[in-house]
Amino acid sequence: MERLRAKFASFEYKGLAAIVLVFTLMAVVLFAERSGIQYQYNTFSLSFLPAGSTLSKAEALAGVPRDCLLLYNSERADSCMALEEFEVILTDMKVGHDTVDLARTDAYSFKDYKTAVLLLSNLSDLGDKLTELDEWVYGGGGALLPLTLSKETYFSVMAPKFGIVESSYDYTLVEGIYVTESFMAGGGRGFAITDPWNSALTVQLAESDQVKVHACTDNEWKLPLIWESRYGSGRFVLDNFGIFTKEMRGLYAASYSLLTSITVYPVINASCFYLDDFPSQVPSGSNEYIWRDYGTSTRDFYVNIWWPDMMNLADRYGLKYTGLAIQCYDERVDGTTTDSADKETFLNFGNMLLRMGGEIGYHGYNHQPLCLDDCDYNGVYDYKTWQSEEAMASALDTLFELCDELFPGVEMSVYVPPSNIMSQGAQEFLIREYPQIRSISGIYFESNDLDFYCTQEFDVGENGVVEQPRIISGCALEDYMKLAALSELNFHYVNSHFTHPDDALDPQRGAELGWEELKAQFTSYLDWLYTAAPNIRNFTGSEMAAAVQRYASITVSTEINGDVLKIHLGNFIDEAQLMVRFNDAVPHTVEGGTLEPLTDTLYFLRADQPDVTVTFA
Template sequence: MKKFIIILLLILSLFVFSQKKILLLYKKTEEYGKYMLQNYVIPILEKNGISYDLKDIETFNYYNISTKEYLGVISWYYSTELKYPNLYLRQLSNFVENNGIFFFFNNLGVSTNQREINNFLNKLGVHYMYGYKVLKNFEPLYEKEFFTATPSTLPQPVEKYKIFEKDVNILLELKSNNETYPLIFISPKGGGALFNSFFDNNKEFILNIEKIFNIFLKKTVGSKNKILLVKDKYDTNYYVNIQYQIEKMLEYAKINFNTTTISTFYNKSFIDLLDYRYIIWITNAKYIDTENTEMFLENGGSIVYITDLHNTPWKDKIKIEKHAISKIIFDKRLFPLTNSKDGIELERTFEENLKIVLDNETILSYLVSSNEKLPAIWYKKEKGGYIGYIYPPLVIKELRGLILQCILEMQDYNIMGFLNSYIFYIDDFPIPSYEIKKKGIKDTDFYYKIWWKDIKDFANSYNIKYTFITPLSYNGASNPPFDFSEFLITDEPIKALMEIDNSKHELGLHGYNHLSLLKENWTNKENLQEGLKSAKKFIESVLGHPIFINSYVAPNNLIDEFGVKNLIKALPEIKTIGTTYTSPDEFSEYKILENFTIIIPRPTYGYYPLKKILLTTINTLSNFGAFQHFIHPDDFFSNERNPLNKSWKELLLHLDKFYYKIKTTFPWLRNQTASEAYPYLFEFLTEKYEYNIKGNSLEVIIESSTIKPKYFLLRTKIPIRKVIGGKIIAFYPENDIYILSSELSKLTIKFLEEEK
């Protein structure tokens, strides 16, 4: 019954809120349909302010049955005589295929061959099988709340209809001799009420259309769980960059979205907004409330403003005050992993001249000055939905995940894709050692007797698989001969190389040497390719067997198109290229190249400060459920990477604190080598999820051919009643966050409110 309500609610809610009209069709030669429409349908339409056209189909131009003017068609015919029936059915087919709604009373009103009839009816999810007869003995099976009295038990004409789509729901059917005959049925695209099934034994009309319409008026928005981003074609570079950050954030989170310009947005009808749960205003152009945006809010939508405060509903609460900002704090409820006792902090100094005074809003982020906290992100319940604000300067790459969590919080519930993967790269190892003393110890002794032993013990204690990236040389040569004398100064690098080869860890490449693969460094592409091939041959000669090197990390995090092209030509088995997430160039985003190699930009590196490492990890985990962490064996010696000159034991302790926090917070988080992560990353970056919200159920449709399980992060203010097609693998009650997994192609989450 509830499924029927939801579907019927969808159909007439479209009727009610669209700026388009409803086309009511009758036949003048019989007048019966006109009378019925005038007495039972039109009063309800007029009561609810729904525009309509009442037309005689016998003189109406079939080609005017178009979704350009009409949202839905309701016909009421008694006879089956109609000129050009095939043309009529073809036009109805086109109408439904273009998202129009069709519902008929009594019959279709045409007589033609079965193929033509079913060409149309199949689009409604039903199949017509003829078999006309009159039942005398039968049991009516019906949904009582949609009838004012018991349906007729007098002899009833029936025909056989086969229901083949799961979304078609039967409101009334007759059961006779173990056969059932649907009489009133409905699907998301329309339906029918056959013969006189809507009368009782006294010939009184008993279908409660008023009740149906009242239910439709309560239809909520967001059936496809999408986000609509609104911008202006004249936006400055500042807002264009913010729009880019939001789009990448949603893309990584597997959240479906569309972008539109202001002029197009204000030309949309309410029907055009029904797929969306959020409207995000990302422009400094003036925002104007309309009847459609008001209805969007009233019916459960969220409107989020990323714009100047003067352009929002809070414009009257602004105070002009100067503040020297020292940090940004995000509420600890946003994510289970935090980097301070107050929540999640980012140190940032700038001046702010505005202060907002809020009442009952929920504040998710503050700007912290010397003497007070200034709200930066907040939301509140408004009518049936939510309105929220995000301070535009916070929409930066290093805060994408937290901005996403703030947006997800501005609804009753929402879901995002979660890759569930982390890669631990060890860059520059095995490393040439030169028997040089640094900080009172020979580099060989530190790398291979202290660091190497401790890092293996660390892997065992946390069950980690490393991806080692070796440079083989630091000679900076871009011309032959390509020798490996540096790697052979001591025996330790070769021993380590062989040990890695026989372990659970993975070996990748930094190149022939530590010279970045940039066109300016390698003017001769043949030399670049030869250097890489020589490096692979050298490793094979040391190990005594052929190898496939799948992982490459760009020295100094720098690479260009020239370098990528020649790297892949030299080593076509390369499937991942490591860069850095903070770089401003085009290789700082996760992306797939033409030969299906994936750019993996690392967000996290080093041992300290722990607050910064946690922040960068939180950022990508809360955006799409993954992070990549880099360390180097020579971090201990580096003034840049160890500016406080901490001892190795201190560095190792910092590393332990970081991974202890990761492991205790997310014990289920998968550690993978770069090559193991590749297929999961590839699918995650290429696949699309489909979302459907039906009542208080959220449905996720996943491509059947993809690698399972799939993982999701669900934020919800409403408790979960049941998960179908998956399971809960973690719950964080302080954050209202669930981690879900699914081995199937459809995951359904049912919430407790569904029982109300």
């Protein structure tokens, strides 16, 4: 070794040799980077469970005791509207329940249940059962009344027991709802209501430690919108805003959690950020808003400004992006395809995404949704329909081959339909022909524009494919999306967001504000999210799908003995994520998991065993 060192020291061109060595190393690194031959990035923290080993939510719920009574009246439109949402809410919370239609029978008894949800705006629908309800709650039952009540004789009898000391026949406009900090994660602030109407009964509540307001109108009047009233050994919980759409589910779930001394329900616990159309071909030329603010081309904006900013946000908040690859933007639907015009950019963006711990999913060969000629876009979109399943397969094969070429060894298992559109037949074709697709991510909220949007719930389908819808989108979140984010954070403990690289180019998505303002608004949302839910798991799409598998299967049963709470988790596999509301106690120690406070009464429980024991302080 010493002779080798002496020989090298006397070598006349050792400086040149060092330079050659450096460049050789750089070439090796660049080769590995560009060829994509060394990918160790798919080391996900949560993996898919084997196909056929999981249950859907409905299958899991079938084995749960039915200790909740869900009452509705099929002859009243508001009751039927509320029923549609509450069937989902109770199912997702894994609350076993019997659904009874008062228009068809009165053969039920409150005494057979621990809780009751009364989807009634007029208490006269209960008839003689009102007395039984009164006695049952007084003896320890918990009753939720989610509909805004009508002021009539039966209401007047019950009003004092609801904590109401004064009311009028007037209904108040609900333009915003203020959620207290202790009631919901992310609360302590107001949220605007989209398309408000006079939906709240004007009431004044008793000033008593037996009555507690959890939400009110976000104005100077502070009209109560959600409150509980202790009555004897039980409690009534009233929701006084009368809106039954998906973005309100978390408010109703939180209301239900007030009915008993302790409420436990499973959640998903995942924060996922999708980048639609990424990696893809970068638009050429310039954009008026980008040129206005930066004086640069669209390509340079993508490469030098937008993507570095997105990477910085990922580093700051621990985000794990799921990019959705699209090969090109031609309009071919006959099965003929072209090679990617810019593989280098596609490869570089994809490499950087993977190195950050992200994931690449499939979006499409082009941006034409998977729809055959039985679909009619009704003038809403100018998309074409595919000539045949063979044509769709040819196009998708081209995308899959490109991804295999550029990212060898990388598992890709998530598909997102372009513009969230996909016919049922095309979805069946996709699952049949491409079994590597384990999860499809559509959208959470329905649209009246078309009847073949890919609208989903969080669940496992009969075919074993995981449904994990995206909930909110863009950088400049509208009021509707902010309320939806609060709701889903408290319902499923989920953030599911998607954005496009060209949001900053499109005036309909905020381009006029400029990228700096869009980035600031997006950062504000991230600050709110990770302050409200500091322990939420940053996941890729595949990891989130794996979490949905476990969530769909899990069931919960509880038993309280003195100062000890015992939780048993049915269909437990390797983990469970749960929300726990302590209404009458403070937790002290935990065995079988970890417990973290989100508010002073709402806790997050991560269980690593099927049986968890909590002792109270």
